[in-house]
Amino acid sequence: MNTYKKFLLASAMIASPLIAASSAQAQVSGIAVADPEGAILGAKSLEAANATIATTYKAQLDQVRTRQQALQTELTALAAPLDTNKDKQVSEQELAAAEAAKNPILQKIKTAQTNGQQEVSRLNAPALRAQAYVIEQITQKYNPALETVVAAKKISLVLSANSAQFAQPAVDITDAIRAEIDRVLPTANITPPANWQPGQQTVQLLQQYQQAVYAQAVRQAQSQGAAPAAPGATTPPAKPQPQGR
Structure with missing residues (x-):
């Protein structure tokens, strides 16, 4: 009897992984989740295009960084008189006091910010336009x-990864979609047609990509004890993690 029980136990231990694997495969074959933004913004062609853009528009991007640094220095100098307790920062109370007194320095700061941001936007525009064009090609x-991945895996339903409350890693096909994009679009053109304008979806994806790059820059700067630069079209030191689930 003991030998028979041991045989059943051993059989169950062998069968369990097979059943689990079969269940996971059934899930992948039926229902899957995908992160469209992650697949698009994680494409290798975007990473490669960023390197090309950084080289092609190096002069403008260098000017952007120089102007941003100059603007920060200018704003710091303008705001210094508002720092009444001399702790090298303007608190909410100090700002409120300046607003209540209608301190003319506030208008000078606003004007400097507006002029500086407009100039930075102008310098950044060609590189951002190229980046948007690349994202649109990938999209x-x-x-x-x-469709290729769905057909290959015999999937009948794909849900957005952002809307799924829970999903096993086995049902996430984002990497498979990204790999297929990489296969069909190994490189992307960074030169848009003369009259090309980015669509709304492209603009949103570009903004999301910039936010991801900036968030990564903030984390790196914090770890190094430095202040991050404002987001722009500069190439990140490493591919940002897409903002998905």
């Missing part, structure tokens, strides 16, 4: 890549 490959 156009997303649906065909999704």
Whole structure:
């Protein structure tokens, strides 16, 4: 009897992983989740294009960094008189006092910010336009890549990763979609047609990408004890993690 029980136990231990694997495969074959933004913004062609953009528009991007640094220095000097307790920062109370007194320094700061940001935007525009064009090319490959993966894995339903409360890693096909995009679009053109304008989705994806790059820069700067630069079209030192689930 003991030998028979041991045999059943051993059989169950062998069968369990097989059943689990079969269940996971069934999930992948039926229902899957995907992160469209993660697949698009994580494409290798975007990473490669960023390197090309950084080289092509190096002069403008260097000017952007120089102007940002000059603007920060200017704003710090303008705000210094508002720091009444001399702790090298303007508190909410000090700012409120300046507003209540209608201190003319506030208008000078606002004017300097507006002028500086407009100049930075002008210098950044060509590189950002190129980056947006690359993102739009990748976006156009997303649906065909999704269809290819769905057909290969025999999936009947794909949910957005952001809307799923829980999903096993086995049902996430984002990496598979990204790999298919990389296969069909290994490189992207950084030169848009003369009259090309980015669509709303492209603009949103570009903004999301910039935010991811900036968040990464903030984390790196904090770890190094430095202040991060404002977000722009500069190439990040490493590929940012897409903001998904």
